[in-house]
Amino acid sequence: MATFKFPWNPFDPGDPGPCIKFSVTRYVDETEYGTSIGLEYPEPPIPTALIDTGSPFTIISKVLAKNCNLSLTNPTFPIRTMNGDCECEEYCGSISFPGSGLPRIAAARILARDFYKESSYACIIGRNILKRWDIRFDGQNRMVTIKA
Amino acid sequence: MTVASPLETELRVFEAHRWEWAQSHPGKFVVIREENIVKFFDEYEDAFRAGIRQFGADRNFLIKQVWKTEPVYFVA
Numbered sequence: 001m002a003t004f005k006f007p008w009n010p011f012d013p014g015d016p017g018p019c020i021k022f023s024v025t026r027y028v029d030e031t032e033y034g035t036s037i038g039l040e041y042p043e044p045p046i047p048t049a050l051i052d053t054g055s056p057f058t059i060i061s062k063v064l065a066k067n068c069n070l071s072l073t074n075p076t077f078p079i080r081t082m083n084g085d086c087e088c089e090e091y092c093g094s095i096s097f098p099g100s101g102l103p104r105i106a107a108a109r110i111l112a113r114d115f116y117k118e119s120s121y122a123c124i125i126g127r128n129i130l131k132r133w134d135i136r137f138d139g140q141n142r143m144v145t146i147k148a
Numbered sequence: 149m150t151v152a153s154p155l156e157t158e159l160r161v162f163e164a165h166r167w168e169w170a171q172s173h174p175g176k177f178v179v180i181r182e183e184n185i186v187k188f189f190d191e192y193e194d195a196f197r198a199g200i201r202q203f204g205a206d207r208n209f210l211i212k213q214v215w216k217t218e219p220v221y222f223v224a
Contacts, residue, residue, distance in 0.1 A: 026205075027196065052224075054224030055223045055224065056222075057221065057223075071196075071205075071208065072208050073196065073199075073208075073209070074211060074212060075154045076159070078220045078221075079220065079221050079222070079223050080220050080222045080223065081224075085220065090211070092192075092193075109192045124223075126223075
């Protein structure tokens with residue numbers, strides 16, 4: 001079991017929330033097959049993701065989904081936010097967490113929407129990922145621990 | 149000339165069967181490519197793997213969870 005600890009101060013007004021580095025790529029079997037027939041895949045970007053227990057799904061920006069060439073599995077997926085309803089696209093991809101030691105998730109359901117205001121992160125890690133982890137917040141020491 | 153939206157045919161097939169499937173496979177994930185319906189699955193990830201096996205990595209296919217009406221999930 002891998003353990004990853006990082007600091008988070010919820011009392012800092014400038015802190016966007018508990019964040020972790022992540023990368024998303026096409027489903028691992030697809031890239032392995034592609035590599036075997038000579039295709040080359042660029043190194044994925046490593047943006048920052050917000051860990052969000054309030055989101056049932058993992059959500060990335062549409063720009064990132066298209067740049068990473070993820071597999072579209074549903075072009076219209078409605079969600080409701082505090083700002084109102086919006087349409088997402090649904091993709092399947094592999095998610096990893098570079099530098100954390102946490103295991104890669106080979107196939108994950110990923111929604112994509114426009115991110116206008118959230119400049120601190122390009123992804124929301126939702127409960128479809130969190131359900132695989134034991135995640136705790138130590139308020140006295142202001143540390144987040146993820147075990148997976 | 150109009151350009152077809154991605155997975156438009158598959159969404160039409162799904163809507164044509166939605167009511168029937170909501171009775172027989174509520175909450176399951178169905179995989180559809182053009183007019184072909186692969187199977188129903190308990191988990192989204194299993195449905196995706198089956199779609200890849202059936203249609204290959206370079207073709208899009210639809211995965212939809214079967215409900216009578218489209219649920220709208222709340223993101224806080």
